[in-house]
Amino acid sequence: MLSTGRAVTSPACAAQRRFMGAAPRTVVFLAGDHGKRAAASVAARAAGPSHPGVCLEAAAPWSMEDVAAPVTVSYEESVRQVVLKQAALAASTTPRKARLSRRDAGVLDEAFDRCGAVCKEYAKTFYLATQLMTPERRRAIWAIYVWCRRTDELVDGPNAAHTSALALDRWESRLDGVFAGRPYDMLDAALADAVAAFPAVDERPFRDMVQGMRMDLAKSRYATFDELYLYCYRVAGTVGLMTVPVMGVSPGSQAGVETVYAGALALGVANQLTNILRDVGEDARRGRIYLPQDELATAGISEADIFAGRVTVEWRSFMKGQIARARAYFQQAEQGAAELNQESRWPVWASLLLYRQILDEIEANGYDNFSKRAYVPKAKKLAALPKAYLRSLMPPPSSQRRR
Ligand SMILES: CC(C)=CCC/C(C)=C/CC/C(C)=C/CC/C(C)=C/COP(=O)(O)OP(=O)(O)O
Incomplete structure (x- = not known):
């Protein structure tokens, strides 16, 4: 579930675009880690208004708090979110049909x-x-x-x-x-x-x-x-x-x-x-x-x-x-x-x-x-x-x- 809140483009995104000529990339801050959120929130206010073409790289469950202040995060943080999501799948037992006969x-x-x-x-x-x-x-x-x-x-x-x-x-x-x-x-x-x-x-x-x-x-x-x-x-x-x-x-x-x-x-x-x-x-x-x-x-x-x-x-x-x-x-x-x-x-x-x-x-x-x-x-x-x-x-x- 993703927020509809405000998101901003990170400095790292801007750097990436410079190098790769990629489309604007925006990462929004996700649940947990209050200290970092507070710091990131300050950075987000400094970064100004939201950017069109939002692309969410990390997805995790949102809390209402996060909806109130979604802000930009580092690549390291977005990777951390991927890891948490993968860890949550660890108990997955849903069978796949891929096994051959x-x-x-x-x-x-x-x-x-x-x-x-x-x-x-x-x-x-x-x-x-x-x-x-x-x-x-x-x-x-x-x-x-x-x-x-x-x-x-x-x-x-x-x-x-x-x-x-x-x-x-x-x-x-x-x-x-x-x-x-x-x-x-x-x-x-x-x-x-x-x-x-x-x-x-x-x-x-x-x-x-x-x-x-x-x-x-x-x-x-x-x-x-x-x-x-x-x-x-x-x-x-x-x-x-x-x-x-x-x-x-x-x-x-x-x-x-x-x-x-x-x-x-x-x-x-x-x-x-x-x-x-x-x-x-x-x-x-x-x-x-x-x-x-x-x-x-x-x-x-x-x-x-x-x-x-x-x-x-x-x-x-x-x-x-x-x-x-x-x-x-x-x-x-x-x-x-x-x-x-x-x-x-x-x-x-x-x-x-x-x-x-x-x-x-x-x-x-x-x-x-x-x-x-x-x-x-x-x-x-x-x-x-x-x-x-x-x-x-x-x-x-x-x-x-x-x-
Ligand atoms: C620690 C825990 C919980 C699990 C282990 C999970 C694993 C297996 C992680 C291994 C990750 C890994 C082996 C990444 C590849 C990294 C790497 C730089 C490989 C280099 O491969 P080559 O290019 O063949 O190396 P050489 O150039 O040294 O021959």
């Missing part, structure tokens, strides 16, 4: 085997750690992984130069087919079967990921961290929202499903920020800078510095701040990971511990991420597996709390 079981087995093979090839450690999960969960995770990989390849793969907005539109229609039980090919059929088996898996994060690919086609600069956050949510945080309903929350958890979803989002954001920090040089050679421009300016770093790969005092200090922020997201992810179903925790801890180590390697390289690629040596990667396994055996902290 028993006759097709052989075809599906083959499709899932293929998904497993792709996962094994590109994400070995993660694949290995999925072996502890129940077969139904494991195959669903592989199918989701393969869909994400194929989506990413549209803008990052060998044929990326030929990917147009139209190709992404077609890919999105195929996605609708998956959720409607009309898969296009075998790999889509595997995903259709997975989302039928786990009805709490919603189409929204999948569509948002395609939006992330659209952003990549249209944009090569990010004005603020809020803009970058939206990008990180779309291309990586969405993976967390797609997979949590499959992985499941520990029956002993008292943490609330929102904590788990927020942790999953945080892991995606942390991984993506890490990926960005590792690849600054590589991205710059493609003319791309995935770092907040306002923060670069404050640090006294110009685009020319980045293109020339200058590892200055300013750069090191800037990188320290960026790394600290990525680590904070990893920390939030830990809280969610600990509350997952025990058999699903291992792959999550493995990916968290492994990816976080890249940040240590950037430090070890003296913050030179222009000419050196930070990578985790094989021995360290292997050592992370038993460490992750031990972590996965620990009961959810919330189950230990006294009630």
Whole structure:
């Protein structure tokens, strides 16, 4: 249910339009979080009259209070609303018609085997750690992984130069087919079967990921961290929202499903920020800078510095701040990971511990991420597996709390 109240265009929206030439985007403030609402309300009054062409990106139940003072919010807040909505779907058991008949079981087995093979090839450690999960969960995770990989390849793969907005539109229609039980090919059929088996898996994060690919086609600069956050949510945080309903929350958890979803989002954001920090040089050679421009300016770093790969005092200090922020997201992810179903925790801890180590390697390289690629040596990667396994055996902290 959406309000009919006054809404205003956010500064972040204006920045986005500057970069993307997009239609005016307005986000209205939604239920909860009184402190932020008060602050946002002041911002809204300052922003002036409402804007035509309102587009609501976040939808959640309204209270009368919210109707009285709907105001603009940051992308971070609108993503938070998406997460809350996804968490509310966690208990969803409405069956989907997408399951193929028993006759097709052989075809599906083959499709899932293929998904497993792709996962094994590109994400070995993660694949290995999925072996502890129940077969139904494991195959669903592989199918989701393969869909994400194929989506990413549209803008990052060998044929990326030929990917147009139209190709992404077609890919999105195929996605609708998956959720409607009309898969296009075998790999889509595997995903259709997975989302039928786990009805709490919603189409929204999948569509948002395609939006992330659209952003990549249209944009090569990010004005603020809020803009970058939206990008990180779309291309990586969405993976967390797609997979949590499959992985499941520990029956002993008292943490609330929102904590788990927020942790999953945080892991995606942390991984993506890490990926960005590792690849600054590589991205710059493609003319791309995935770092907040306002923060670069404050640090006294110009685009020319980045293109020339200058590892200055300013750069090191800037990188320290960026790394600290990525680590904070990893920390939030830990809280969610600990509350997952025990058999699903291992792959999550493995990916968290492994990816976080890249940040240590950037430090070890003296913050030179222009000419050196930070990578985790094989021995360290292997050592992370038993460490992750031990972590996965620990009961959810919330189950230990006294009630
Ligand atoms: C923490 C909780 C509660 C749940 C976990 C939910 C999950 C699985 C989140 C994972 C999110 C994730 C793996 C996002 C992808 C992020 C990312 C930057 C992937 C990079 O992929 P590649 O491009 O293949 O990486 P490399 O370039 O390092 O090979």
